Amino acid sequence: MDNKRNYFDRVHVWGTVWNYAALFMMMMVPVMMSIVLNTWPSLSIIGKVVATLAPLYWVTGIIEVVTYVPMLGAGGTYLSFVTGNISNLKLPCGLNAMENAKVRPNTEEGEVISTISIAVSSLTTTLVIAVGVLVFAPIFSSASDNPTFKAAFSNVLPALFGALGASYFAKHWKLGIAPIIGGVLVLLVSPSTGVGVLMFVTIVISLIAAVIIYRDLFFPVIKGFGKKSKKATAPAETEESAQEEE
Amino acid sequence: MEHFKESGAMYAIAFGVIAFIAAQSFFFIIKSWKHGKELGIKKETLMNTVTSSILFSVAPAISILVTVFVLAKALGVILPWIRLTVIGNLAYETVAAETALNNLGGSLSTEITDMKQFSTVVWAMTIGSVFPLTFLPIVCKKLQKKIGGAVSKDEKTAKMGDILAAAAFIGIISAFIARAINGCTVTTEAVLDANGNEIIEAGKRLTQKVVTESSGALSILTLIFAIVFMLIFMKLCKSIKSLEKFESFAMPLAMFAAMGCAVIFSKVLPDSIANFTWYEIGKAV
Numbered sequence: 001m002d003n004k005r006n007y008f009d010r011v012h013v014w015g016t017v018w019n020y021a022a023l024f025m026m027m028m029v030p031v032m033m034s035i036v037l038n039t040w041p042s043l044s045i046i047g048k049v050v051a052t053l054a055p056l057y058w059v060t061g062i063i064e065v066v067t068y069v070p071m072l073g074a075g076g077t078y079l080s081f082v083t084g085n086i087s088n089l090k091l092p093c094g095l096n097a098m099e100n101a102k103v104r105p106n107t108e109e110g111e112v113i114s115t116i117s118i119a120v121s122s123l124t125t126t127l128v129i130a131v132g133v134l135v136f137a138p139i140f141s142s143a144s145d146n147p148t149f150k151a152a153f154s155n156v157l158p159a160l161f162g163a164l165g166a167s168y169f170a171k172h173w174k175l176g177i178a179p180i181i182g183g184v185l186v187l188l189v190s191p192s193t194g195v196g197v198l199m200f201v202t203i204v205i206s207l208i209a210a211v212i213i214y215r216d217l218f219f220p221v222i223k224g225f226g227k228k229s230k231k232a233t234a235p236a237e238t239e240e241s242a243q244e245e246e
Numbered sequence: 247m248e249h250f251k252e253s254g255a256m257y258a259i260a261f262g263v264i265a266f267i268a269a270q271s272f273f274f275i276i277k278s279w280k281h282g283k284e285l286g287i288k289k290e291t292l293m294n295t296v297t298s299s300i301l302f303s304v305a306p307a308i309s310i311l312v313t314v315f316v317l318a319k320a321l322g323v324i325l326p327w328i329r330l331t332v333i334g335n336l337a338y339e340t341v342a343a344e345t346a347l348n349n350l351g352g353s354l355s356t357e358i359t360d361m362k363q364f365s366t367v368v369w370a371m372t373i374g375s376v377f378p379l380t381f382l383p384i385v386c387k388k389l390q391k392k393i394g395g396a397v398s399k400d401e402k403t404a405k406m407g408d409i410l411a412a413a414a415f416i417g418i419i420s421a422f423i424a425r426a427i428n429g430c431t432v433t434t435e436a437v438l439d440a441n442g443n444e445i446i447e448a449g450k451r452l453t454q455k456v457v458t459e460s461s462g463a464l465s466i467l468t469l470i471f472a473i474v475f476m477l478i479f480m481k482l483c484k485s486i487k488s489l490e491k492f493e494s495f496a497m498p499l500a501m502f503a504a505m506g507c508a509v510i511f512s513k514v515l516p517d518s519i520a521n522f523t524w525y526e527i528g529k530a531v
Contacts, residue, residue: 151512162472183424203417210413
């Protein structure tokens with residue numbers, strides 16, 4: 001147990017150092033570009049832009065951190081938040097690797113596999129983009145307009161999440177019904193709901209559905225927790241009865 | 247001076263960013279690999295993780311590369327390259343750049359030739375996206391400790407943890423599946439008059455939300471075929487002993503096969519079906 005905590009603690013120390021180094025490096029990009037161009041943006045315009053973007057970016061940022069950390073493990077989280085493209089690449093890649101290696105997230109084995117997978121994915125993505133930009137720029141510029149390639153690449157996400165979903169639904173098909181229906185209903189009401197917000201809703205629906213489906217396992221624990229809370233505080237009574245009704 | 251976006255100094259900045267990402271990734275691979283060996287994880291499992299992760303990442307990486315070129319039309323190739331290599335994500339980057347340009351009276355639909363506009367876009371894209379890095383280490387450690395404590399308790403708690411983790415994963419996957427079934431993406435664009443000029447009201451460009459992507463026949467067919475291919479590959483790997491070691495490649499293969507089907511469907515189906523989307527592309531909402 002001590003070794004386990006020691007390893008996780010070490011990952012957090014490495015992650016923190018790399019995280020703040022990345023933050024510094026990121027901020028140096030606009031600084032360096034402004035120095036190179038000898039042009040600085042006016043503070044008032046930056047202020048206006050940040051005021052417009054902050055509610056969108058920062059709220060989503062908080063939701064993303066809370067949602068992804070439990071899935072990606074410590075090392076995977078620090079890497080993913082620096083290299084980006086989490087929901088459409090790093091997260092499914094890490095999940096797929098843990099599934100293949102038959103390890104659970106938040107165990108040391110899961111931590112190792114998830115971190116290697118996300119680090120390899122980051123390197124691959126960086127290499128593909130760099131080679132693509134340097135070597136294939138003219139070819140890809142015309143390929144992106146080619147309807148044949150367009151059909152394949154505009155459907156990367158359905159292909160990716162269809163295949164990933166199948167491996168999970170094969171094992172837990174009951175858990176898939178409620179969140180998919182819930183997601184579709186949300187999109188019927190508001191079709192352009194961003195994936196960050198939609199994901200938050202489907203995760204909540206999925207967790208509630210899981211507790212109800214596996215009620216034999218969860219309800220005794222919830223009831224036990226409710227009784228303990230009832231002794232401690234009065235308002236807990238309302239929560240308990242609500243859960244029983246569910 | 248329009249080449250200022252792709253000068254030698256700009257390339258040097260991009261290479262600096264890439265070197266940082268490579269160093270961080272290699273650092274974590276080496277540390278995790280060593281610890282994996284200490285835990286007794288087989289070398290074959292670790293190698294399989296590397297190979298399947300490379301295969302898994304190629305198609306989405308090419309799709310990100312295509313988006314670099316989409317943004318490159320306005321911003322040059324270096325800035326989208328950096329932004330989509332670090333933290334970036336097409337939706338955020340497009341919104342940030344467009345918002346910054348709107349405040350300056352410009353738009354992503356035209357090439358930026360003004361250095362001040364370019365500099366503002368660079369700052370806006372960076373400030374918008376670095377926020378999670380400011381608090382991530384604090385939250386990450388606390389969340390991990392709570393979850394780790396729950397996982398390492400008794401068997402019943404571990405089972406509940408497994409179910410909740412699977413439910414959370416399925417929740418994430420479901421969001422994307424729902425979007426493939428009936429979602430759409432909108433972006434803010436300038437409103438044009440009959441002559442194709444932007445309309446300015448009270449000193450500001452008039453804008454509207456326009457559908458840029460929508461699910462439809464092709465996305466639903468790709469989704470269904472990806473599921474079917476994956477189920478077939480999984481079944482093959484389980485029932486044929488010699489194919490067992492290829493199980494980790496089932497997922498990227500199913501993904502590529504489904505993307506191939508999307509290409510075939512776009513060619514063989516009548517246009518009215520292949521191009522059918524729930525929400526008309528280019529329509530204002």
